[in-house]
Amino acid sequence: MKMDSLHLFSLCLLTALPTPTLQAFGEDRRPLINVSVKVSTPFSIALDNLQRQINYTFKNIGLLRRAMTHASYSEENNKALGLLGVNVIESSVALQLLSKNVDTSSKDLSDSIADASKVDGSCNADGVHLGLERIVRVSHKTNASAPSVICGAFRAMYGAIAVDSASSDEAGKIYLKVHSGIGNTAVM
Template structure:
């Protein structure tokens, strides 16, 4: 009996250490016996962030990657940030044109530029969400640096686009997040 238990445990350990185990660990399981996870400050921060933006990831590994700076890991948020920037710019353009279809091209470009500037709205919105406290960075990297916060902010919406399979849904979450951020600031 003890020998069989040892073999099962060894098999489980080998499975967990295999290359495919990373993909498994990045996904949330719906099976009760597999959903027992160790709660860490990072996983708690990710859960809180999902509550803040009112979006629950089906594949939380995407959110983990979005909150991982390139100084911390080769598996980081750079590509998600590129996608997220496009999501943000498209969302701002759509919202601006919905408000005023006669907006000048110059004013539209200014609104888009302001939303995606590292030193502008992008960084401020990321700070208001507290991303500087969530994003994982190397010990010598400043998590409050505008480029780090803005990169994580953009990557958040890139991750939502992939998770939802829709840049439109990611844009909707961005719009609601921006509205919520503005409301929280004016209270």
């Protein structure tokens, strides 16, 4: 149903007017009309799409917003979440590798961990696969496609999932699915 501006104005006016009450008769005083409006911005739409891609819905979307905010854009940024995310990623890689082969050499383990968390390695590639360069908020002087920016947002996303779910294990499972290409991880 499409609303013209006159109808929208009338609806807004009706919701702003005091609600008649029948207090003398003991009736409740709740408004007769309850209107809920969700404002969609390009950024909020991108965050919704990203949640679908990674198959995780945030209880606190503010955490994902922060994960997709570079330090050049705001003092409320993804740096702290990125530190947690690095640990989530590295622990997940180590656990996966050692679960498959407990006799894995420390060198092979170290190399796998390094590749997963290296800015120019799979961290950037996975972030580009998700299209993070089109989502992360940066200042106009910062290149959103720079590997360090993409990798920072990628890491911070897993830190945000760990905080949101109160579980680094949950964040690690999602990382492994995204990294291995399972699920809806096609670029949207």
